[in-house]
Amino acid sequence: MTAFTKSPGWLDWHAHPAKPTFKLPPGSVDAHCHVFGPGAQFPYAPERKYTPCDASKEQLFALRDHLGFDRNVIVQATCHGADNRALVDALHASAGRARGVATVKRSVSDEELQQLHAAGVRAVRFNFVKRLVDFTPKDELMEIAARVHQRGWHVVIYFEAVDLPELWDFFTSLPTAVVVDHMGRPDVSKPVDDPQFELFLRFMREHANVWTKVSCPERLSITGPSARDGEQAPYRDVVPFARRVVESFPDRVLWGTDWPHPNLKDHMPDDGLLVDFIPHIAPTAELQRKLLVDNPMRLYWPREN
Numbered sequence: 001m002t003a004f005t006k007s008p009g010w011l012d013w014h015a016h017p018a019k020p021t022f023k024l025p026p027g028s029v030d031a032h033c034h035v036f037g038p039g040a041q042f043p044y045a046p047e048r049k050y051t052p053c054d055a056s057k058e059q060l061f062a063l064r065d066h067l068g069f070d071r072n073v074i075v076q077a078t079c080h081g082a083d084n085r086a087l088v089d090a091l092h093a094s095a096g097r098a099r100g101v102a103t104v105k106r107s108v109s110d111e112e113l114q115q116l117h118a119a120g121v122r123a124v125r126f127n128f129v130k131r132l133v134d135f136t137p138k139d140e141l142m143e144i145a146a147r148v149h150q151r152g153w154h155v156v157i158y159f160e161a162v163d164l165p166e167l168w169d170f171f172t173s174l175p176t177a178v179v180v181d182h183m184g185r186p187d188v189s190k191p192v193d194d195p196q197f198e199l200f201l202r203f204m205r206e207h208a209n210v211w212t213k214v215s216c217p218e219r220l221s222i223t224g225p226s227a228r229d230g231e232q233a234p235y236r237d238v239v240p241f242a243r244r245v246v247e248s249f250p251d252r253v254l255w256g257t258d259w260p261h262p263n264l265k266d267h268m269p270d271d272g273l274l275v276d277f278i279p280h281i282a283p284t285a286e287l288q289r290k291l292l293v294d295n296p297m298r299l300y301w302p303r304e305n
């Protein structure tokens with residue numbers, strides 16, 4: 001059994017989140033969340049850049065039920081590298097109520113991809129955030145994308161806004177649907193019509209295969225206030241960005257808690273209050289249904305849609 005020590009300053013997930021005031025539409029999907037370990041059962045990867053606190057499948061499913069979600073999309077985080085065992089274990093335990101986004105290497109066999117598919121994996125994640133991963137050559141990623149495309153999977157990409165110009169040609173040549181994590185991490189201290197965010201909107205406007213998660217205000221916000229202590233209007237600086245995306249591309253947006261919120265430095269949000277953030281960025285019942293039910297179902301459970 002391996003004992004892991006959390007990275008210095010690590011913030012654990014909120015143990016007693018509020019019951020949301022906002023009532024999620026029936027069948028809502030938390031389309032971005034993680035499981036971490038437990039490390040004693042599913043060791044963290046030797047090449048990881050951080051060591052988290054454990055966040056088990058049971059704890060994730062308890063949060064799902066507490067907040068009022070019906071399903072989860074569990075995203076492989078870099079602390080597990082390309083070892084998808086914790087993810088697969090959670091998918092098997094979910095009784096069909098979770099889908100997965102895996103990380104694979106070029107060396108993955110067709111049989112392994114088949115096993116991932118049978119467990120509920122429907123996408124691979126390519127991470128370009130330099131503090132999280134070492135560089136992988138683009139020809140390797142393109143080869144993986146072509147292979148998963150044949151299975152009807154898509155690609156989830158995580159990058160920071162300043163890197164979009166350099167990554168543009170690669171992203172726009174991906175053959176699959178492409179889902180961007182956290183709106184491409186805009187700098188929300190700039191105006192919403194700043195050229196940097198305009199480039200991201202153009203990316204979505206010109207490429208009908210591009211979707212995005214309008215998630216992680218707690219990561220993007222600079223001026224807050226944070227979703228704690230009953231705050232019902234948190235992260236006001238992120239609202240215009242997320243709302244612009246939801247209203248411009250209502251059929252290609254997803255939302256997730258990002259539980260257990262890895263690598264936050266400043267505070268740990270209350271997940272109940274994060275759910276209460278949703279109507280600020282998706283103000284009508286129709287936008288909310290698309291964001292939380294129709295869109296994730298179309299992408300991850302197309303046969304049940």
Ligand SMILES: O=C(O)/C=C(\CC(=O)C(=O)O)C(=O)O
Binds near residue numbers: 078079258261262
């Ligand atoms: O959970 C997220 O979406 C964001 C992360 C962690 C992450 O993506 C990973 O480790 O794979 C971050 O910004 O540190």
